[in-house]
Amino acid sequence: MKSPLACILVLWALGVIFCISVRPLMPVDETRYLSVAWEMWIHNNWLVPHLNGAPYAHKPPMLFWLINVSWAVFGVNEFSARMIAPIFGALNLVMVSVLAGKLWPEKTDARVLAPLFLVGSSYFAGYGTLTYFDMLQSFFALLGWYGVQTASQGRVRWGWALVGIAIGLGILSKGPVILLYILPAALLAPLWQKRDQKNTAALDTLASISPVDQQDGEDARDDRQMTHRRWKGWYLGLVVSVLLGAVIALCWAVPAGIYGGEEYRNAIFWGQTAGRMVDSFAHVEPFYYYLVALPLMLLPWLLWGGLWRGIIGFRWRAGLDDGLRMVLLIIVVLMIAFSLISGKRVHYILPVLPLISLLLARVISASNALGVMARRIDLVPIAVFVILIGLVAIIAPFLPLYFAKAPVWLATLNGWWGLVLVVAGAVLIVAGPMRGVVYRIAIVNLLLVVTVCMIAAPRLNIDYDMRPLAEYLKTQQDEGRDIAYWGKYHAQFQFLGRLQRPIQMLISHDEMLDWAKNHPDGEIIARRDRPLDAQERPLAGFDYKNDRLLIWDIQTVLENAAGVLAR
Known part of the structure; x- marks a missing residue:
């Protein structure tokens, strides 16, 4: 090859196009x-x-800018917007x-x-x-690590x-967390640049030899x-x-903070920095969470016997060069x-996955992976893994019948479609010579x-x-009706319906009734788990997960409220 x-x-491009073509935008995040x-x-x-309709301070604007650039070129469409993240996947x-070439030329x-x-x-x-x-974020982390190596x-x-550009654009992509990815490589450079440490130790020893060669000692002190x-x-x-990096980020943040007002300014300057660390309780998990998650993220590689033989057979003492030390150090620091x-x-x-990929590439390249590592028996666990997924997929639709x-x-x-995986698992073992085994596994994974x-x-x-539902709401807004959502609304319909006006979010029952009284021609969206006690049927209903979203007209809502009060 x-x-x-x-x-x-x-x-990668073909796989991404297939995936985004067959599945919808996933609420609530993608929508x-x-x-x-x-x-x-x-x-x-911009x-x-x-x-x-309200300022959105939870994420910086880079992704939104790039989507708008794609729309400026190709017109407003879903496909080009959904290709932004996969394009950065390719850039990764x-x-x-x-970066591998920079670390180990x-x-x-x-x-x-x-x-x-x-x-x-x-x-x-x-x-x-x-x-x-x-x-x-992962791409700019890689760019930052490349910059650190270039400087070294x-x-x-x-x-x-390059480090400054990576920090600035990383902040604009997902916030100051980019510093947590990039800074350890630079701050802890004395720990992975061992050659300089050895040279310094040698110079210290030479400088201590006196007065036999005073000139050499003075030269050693100068070098130290x-x-x-x-x-x-x-x-x-x-x-x-x-x-x-701070200047690059502040070129957006300062005018945005001024234009967006005090609440938005506080959110982007505090909520995106210390606030995310201090108040990061939204997804509380135990300390060992990532120790369990990371091996699963590395499937199917952990099932390849050749990988384990390469890791075990690697001469770690002799092969632990500066690049490998840097990669290992960043992985450990980030995981902790x-x-x-x-x-x-x-x-x-x-971003830990690219680092682990660099680590594995260095180890396996030293083990002559394309030759010595290419044993057919090593692929059996991966093949069984793929075949089992295929068999489960084939059997699963029939289970409700029995x-x-x-x-x-x-x-x-x-x-x-599980048949494809069954065939792929079999071909992984039996087809052709075993050259390019890593390439073959990567293709099977895609x-x-x-x-x-x-x-x-x-x-x-x-689901x-x-x-x-978004298209239905578009027709109602075009006819001049106001729309409200009873419950937590995440703007799932704004892009899909190309809505021009916000949808009012109503949290409490009283808030919902007050809105209904002030918007007699409006409509209210409610989940089925928040039903109205009415005999009338809703205007429309749409499936959502294991529930339904129902559309109620205001007259039905008010009549229902009056009936409840009468009882």
């Missing part, structure tokens, strides 16, 4: 983010993002290859293997099809400039002072890069740091992700397709 990376990028971009578009306000694959295999290990992670490949911020290898100004000055310059460069934060979500440690307790929704799965999307697509479209 002349260009494995180019082939993987093509396969919410595209709704923010939509309101930015219709109001032509400074302060809005959601359902390119960047991890470039003499290890050409590592540069080839690193993106294969990354795209061969089921979590990375699956998550990369979603419209989230983490692919952008002598191109100081260019390296720190140069080393100390180098580290002072190193940390000065780091400070400058952080300031550069995120484990100490109470709020945990799996995608918070997504088992009363089986969930009815299983019958909606497109289980026959096929696994695409096939799972095809299997789940019918059910996802039943999560908000388009029919």
Whole structure:
């Protein structure tokens, strides 16, 4: 294979297109983010993002800007907006290859293997099809690490400039958490740049030999002072890069804070920084959460026997170079740091996957993975894993017919796509020579992700397709009716319906009645678990998860309220 990376990028693009073509935008996150971009578009306000008419301070604007750029080029459409995150997924694959070349320029295999290990992670490949911020964040983390390495290898100004750009754009992508990814590599540089430490120790020893060779001792002290000055310059460069990143971020944040008002200003300057650390209790998980999640994120690689033989056989003492030390150090620091934060979500440690891919690429390249590591028996666990998923998919739709307790929704799965996985698992073992085994596993993993999307697509479209309701609301707004949502509204309908006006969110029953009295021609959306005690049928109903969203006219709402009071 002349260009494995180019082939993987093509396969990545095809897989992403398949996945986003067959499944709907997933509420509440994907629909919410595209709704923010939509309101930015219709109001032509690129400074302060809005959601359902109110300033939206929970996320910085980079993703919304990029979506609007795509719409400026291709017109407002769902496809180009949903391709932004996958494009950054592809850039992650390119960047991890470039960083491998920077870390180990003499290890050409590592540069080839690193993106294969990354795209061969089921979590990375699956998550990369979603419209989230983490692919952008991961890319800028990689760019920052590349800048640190560039600075350490002598191109100081260019390296720190890249670090500053990565910090600034990373803040605009997902907030100051980018500092937690990038800074450890720079701050702890004396721990992974061991060559300088060894040289300094040797100089100290030489300087202590006196008075046999006083001149050599003086030269040693001069060299030691140069080393100390180098580290002072190193940390000065780091400070400058952080300031550069802050300036880039503040170019947006300061005018946005002024324009958005005091509440929005406090939210972006406090809520996006210390507030997220102090108040990160929304997704509280135990300390060991990531220790359990990370192995699952690395499937199917952990099932490959060749990987374990390569790790065990690697000469760690001799092979622990500066690049490998840096990668290991960042992985450990990030895992500890995120484990100490109470709020945990799996995608918070997504940038750890490129680091692990670099680690595995370095280890396996040293073990001659394309030759010695290519034993057919090593692929059996992965093949069994893929085949079992395929068999489960084939069997699952039939379970409700024979088992009363089986969930009815299983019958909606497109289980026959499981045959693809059964065939892929068999081919993984028996087809052709075993050269390019890592490449083969990566392709099977991409096929696994695409096939799972095809299997789940019918059910996802039943449970999560908000388009029919959004289009209904569009017609009602065009006719001049006001719309309210009884309950927590996440702007699921704003983009899908191309709505021009906000939908009022009503939390309490009294608030709902007050709104109804003031909007006699309006309509109210309510979940079925908040039913009105009325004999009349709702104006419309739409499936949502295991529930339904019902549309009530105001007259029915008020008559129901009067009947309740009369009783």
